[in-house]
Amino acid sequence: DAGVIQSPRHEVTEMGQEVTLRCKPISGHNSLFWYRQTMMRGLELLIYFNNNVPIDDSGMPEDRFSAKMPNASFSTLKIQPSEPRDSAVYFCASSSRRTNEKLFFGSGTQLSVL
Amino acid sequence: KQEVTQIPAALSVPEGENLVLNCSFTDSAIYNLQWFRQDPGKGLTSLLLIQSSQREQTSGRLNASLDKSSGRSTLYIAASQPGDSATYLCAPENQGGKLIFGQGTELSVKP
Numbered sequence: 001d002a003g004v005i006q007s008p009r010h011e012v013t014e015m016g017q018e019v020t021l022r023c024k025p026i027s028g029h030n031s032l033f034w035y036r037q038t039m040m041r042g043l044e045l046l047i048y049f050n051n052n053v054p055i056d057d058s059g060m061p062e063d064r065f066s067a068k069m070p071n072a073s074f075s076t077l078k079i080q081p082s083e084p085r086d087s088a089v090y091f092c093a094s095s096s097r098r099t100n101e102k103l104f105f106g107s108g109t110q111l112s113v114l
Numbered sequence: 115k116q117e118v119t120q121i122p123a124a125l126s127v128p129e130g131e132n133l134v135l136n137c138s139f140t141d142s143a144i145y146n147l148q149w150f151r152q153d154p155g156k157g158l159t160s161l162l163l164i165q166s167s168q169r170e171q172t173s174g175r176l177n178a179s180l181d182k183s184s185g186r187s188t189l190y191i192a193a194s195q196p197g198d199s200a201t202y203l204c205a206p207e208n209q210g211g212k213l214i215f216g217q218g219t220e221l222s223v224k225p
Binding site for chain 1: 150163215
């Protein structure tokens with residue numbers, strides 16, 4: 001398996017633009033997580049899904065953030081409109097709770113909002 | 115709300131030393147706990163997973179222990195090497211599948 005795949009690797013955009021981050025989890029995993037990492041706040045959980053259903057989105061900072069998981073092999077995190085304070089590395093991770101497996105992370109998307 | 119604290123925040127040691135990294139968490143009702151490694155500019159890699167019913171897990175030179183009732187876990191690294199230099203993070207998982215991370219310990223092993 002290729003692991004968790006995220007795209008794009010880097011995104012530079014201007015304030016006010018819409019940003020869409022994409023994630024393909026490991027095949028067979030039924031849990032998917034979106035995290036954000038900054039120097040100041042560390043690694044923050046934004047939202048996670050079990051079996052494509054959002055379980056806890058209490059970490060989503062504002063209504064500008066939304067996440068979807070239309071099927072078991074794809075998820076998106078959208079920011080609209082983007083702001084400079086959204087600049088961070090966004091990670092997607094997946095695991096299989098059925099087998100109590102470890103959490104596998106993607107390589108992340110480095111987002112810069114100018 | 116789960117809060118995770120890791121001590122120390124940073125550690126610099128000469129090669130060959132045995133190390134202990136500490137993690138404490140406020141909510142002891144956890145499903146499991148994982149230790150991760152993160153290299154600069156990279157994603158996280160899970161090193162060890164300890165289930166709530168277990169006391170420890172070992173992988174090579176790494177040993178992680180868990181004392182669920184007191185809300186503590188330690189990661190022991192034996193005979194440290196320069197290649198162990200990275201940030202180490204712990205993350206307890208609750209019954210609902212939510213993992214919360216500590217701020218990490220930044221380790222530097224000098225040759």
